[in-house]
Amino acid sequence: MEIALAALGGLLVGSFLNVVIGRLPAGESLVSPGSRCPHCGHAVRPYDNVPVLSWLLLRGRCRDCGQPISPRYPLVEALTAALCAAVVAVKGPDDEALLGLALVLTLVPVAFIDLDHRLIPNKILLPSAIVAVAILALTDADELPEHLIAAAAAGGFFLLAVLAYPRGMGMGDVKLAGTMGLYLGTSVAPALLAALVAGTAVGGAIMVRKGTAEGRKTAVPFGPFLALGALVGLFAGPELVDWYRDSFL
Numbered sequence: 001m002e003i004a005l006a007a008l009g010g011l012l013v014g015s016f017l018n019v020v021i022g023r024l025p026a027g028e029s030l031v032s033p034g035s036r037c038p039h040c041g042h043a044v045r046p047y048d049n050v051p052v053l054s055w056l057l058l059r060g061r062c063r064d065c066g067q068p069i070s071p072r073y074p075l076v077e078a079l080t081a082a083l084c085a086a087v088v089a090v091k092g093p094d095d096e097a098l099l100g101l102a103l104v105l106t107l108v109p110v111a112f113i114d115l116d117h118r119l120i121p122n123k124i125l126l127p128s129a130i131v132a133v134a135i136l137a138l139t140d141a142d143e144l145p146e147h148l149i150a151a152a153a154a155g156g157f158f159l160l161a162v163l164a165y166p167r168g169m170g171m172g173d174v175k176l177a178g179t180m181g182l183y184l185g186t187s188v189a190p191a192l193l194a195a196l197v198a199g200t201a202v203g204g205a206i207m208v209r210k211g212t213a214e215g216r217k218t219a220v221p222f223g224p225f226l227a228l229g230a231l232v233g234l235f236a237g238p239e240l241v242d243w244y245r246d247s248f249l
Contacts, residue, residue, distance in 0.1 A: 002093035006101070007085040011051040013105060014080030018073050020109045024124070025117045040065035051077040072112070080108050083231070090235055095139035100234055102131050103183040107227040110176060114223030120172030125179050132182040143185060151181030154188045173222050180230045187237025190244075195222070195229030 019030055035044040042064040048054045055074040062069060087100035106128040114120050129151075136144045155178030162169050181188040199222055206218050232240075 003085045003088050006088040006093075006097075007081045010081035010084030011077050013084075014077035014108070015049070015051045017080060017105070017109050018076050020124075021076065021112045021116070024109070024121055025113055025119055037062040037065060037067070037069070039067035051081075076108060076112065080104070083108070086235065095135075098135050098139065099132065099183055102128065102135060103180075103230060103234060106179065106183075107230055111224040111227040114172070114221040118170075118219065118221045120170075120176050120223050122175070125172075125175050129179050129182055132179070136182075147182050147185045149181075150185045150188045151178045154178055154181035154192060157192070169222055173226060176223060176226050180226065180233070184230065184233040184237055186241050187233040189233075190237050190240040191229040191233025192226075193229070194232040195225040198228055199225040 016030075019035070023030055033043070035049055036042060037044065039062060042062070045063070048058065048063055052074040055069060055071075058069070060069050060071060061067065083104040084101055087104055088097050091097040091100050106124060110120055110124055113124075132147070133144070136147055155174050158169060158174040158177040162171065162174055177188075177192065180191055184191055199220070202225070203220060206220065207216065210218065
């Protein structure tokens with residue numbers, strides 16, 4: 001029941017995250033106007049605004065003008081639902097899940113906005129960082145210092161990378177890494193490693209396809225890789241950290 005409720009809540013929040021992804025980078029209000037067709041501008045009827053289901057019933061088209069509606073909308077909703085359900089399934093329906101849910105709801109809009117605009121908005125990261133500190137302070141204050149140190153270490157590591165190679169990453173990536181540290185604590189280490197491995201693999205694939213010279217010029221946002229790494233840290237980080245300690249320390 002708890003997992004099902006988390007999935008349902010994820011569907012509903014995912015619908016709002018679509019608004020965030022579409023409007024926040026443009027500086028538009030997240031509240032008004034209501035949902036509208038991006039082609040004809042007609043307001044979406046309440047019964048056509050049911051997450052995932054409405055898009056399927058309408059076969060991915062606007063009821064008024066018949067123009068296609070991007071499959072990204074149900075994708076974001078379904079992905080958010082799946083991640084929220086996974087957090088509750090793995091962490092259990094208790095205080096530990098709160099931190100994971102807040103992290104997931106940060107990663108989804110950040111990843112898609114960075115894909116579209118190569119931008120990681122402070123308007124998402126700053127409130128998210130405050131939420132992380134508040135959750136830790138209220139649920140597990142003894143762990144807060146460790147998470148603050150992890151945030152400083154992760155953000156500092158990426159800051160050095162930006163200073164050494166400014167074309168490779170941006171300050172948004174630095175801030176996202178720091179925010180990940182607040183949520184993940186020591187698990188941010190395998191998270192960053194997973195992000196770097198995934199980013200390197202994709203970069204290598206692009207250079208194989210386009211050639212080294214052209215591939216190096218291809219801009220690839222790193223935020224989605226950090227988001228992927230954060231999920232690795234969230235769901236498998238403690239086990240990976242324990243394995244490393246037992247094997248090498």
